[in-house]
Amino acid sequence: MKIPSVINFTPTGEGVQSSELIGEGLEATGGVTISFSDCMNYGMTRPPQIQVTGRTVQLGGSDFYFADAPEPAGAYPANGYGVKLSLNGQKLFEDSANIAVTEGGGVIKAKTGSTIEALNGSSLNLNARLSCGSYSPCSRAPDHQTGAFKATIRFQLAYD
Template sequence: MRMIALCQKSSWRYVGLLLLGLGGISITARAADSVNVSFSAEFVAPTCTMKVPSSVNFTANGSSLQSSSLTGEGVTAIGGVELAFSNCSNQSFAAAVPQIIVTGRTVRLGGSDYYFADAPTLATPANGYGVKLSVNGQPLFQDNSNIAVTGGVLGGGVIRAKAGSTVTSLNGTVLNLTAQLSCGSYSPCSDAPSHKLGEFKASVTFQLAYE
């Protein structure tokens, strides 16, 4: 942040007249001319480049899954989901705390938890499935067993940084999220209402913000 103060010197017609007498001291002065002061500031937002993979597969070779394998917490994506940070700098708010806003369509699958899942289409007809995203054991971000806490078309949640983490501390680091594909509380998956097999898709947006 740069703050610039533009000041004009005041012009006094009379600096003052000092009268000394036996009765004491008196000071008289003419009022000063008006003084105009202009304050301006430029705020530069913290910046950081966040790289996220364009797609995540739940099998090593991208092969199909059997719904019978989606028991309990389901299938975990190999290697997780890596969010890489680079070119991070902060020219204005030194104490700005980073957070990642995660949005996407979310649904409940038989329980209280929300899962990310796109609406079924002709190309991606699978229904009754969802992806749970979580954070655990990361050096700069708080643990979160399920990032999605709100439902709907713009559901999702927030990944919060730990106390002391700053924008610049993200530079050159990687945040690894755990991604699990499951049927939620439905077991078998076919118990889910309107259950349908086929290709599944969940679209999730990650937006870096600051508090």
């Protein structure tokens, strides 16, 4: 699997206003593309899945968002924000309105009948949104802090 190391929500390098992050928030241009190569079956019978893990937070509602712990005196002080990953309309994977369904992440499931070999040479496009969840304005989030934001998200292909 090949996964981009950075998701850029501001391709022009300009800052983001918190008013853009209320509700559904700001979508990453082009989303996140995961590319698959050298996928071989070796007798695996069940559809593959991708384990997605990272620190998650709830932002005023029941949805989980990926967000690293803020570093108040460090490079990433922002608090009260998170990244929501979703997917729909993909040929080989089931739709998911929010991949982070529990504390710590979730699973991207391949559609029934999909095999590890079917992934070879294909790609998966995820939607990524930066948001302050249901807080409006964003400054209503507990311990709200503006500044640079970071969310470390890990993807691991699993099959058997």
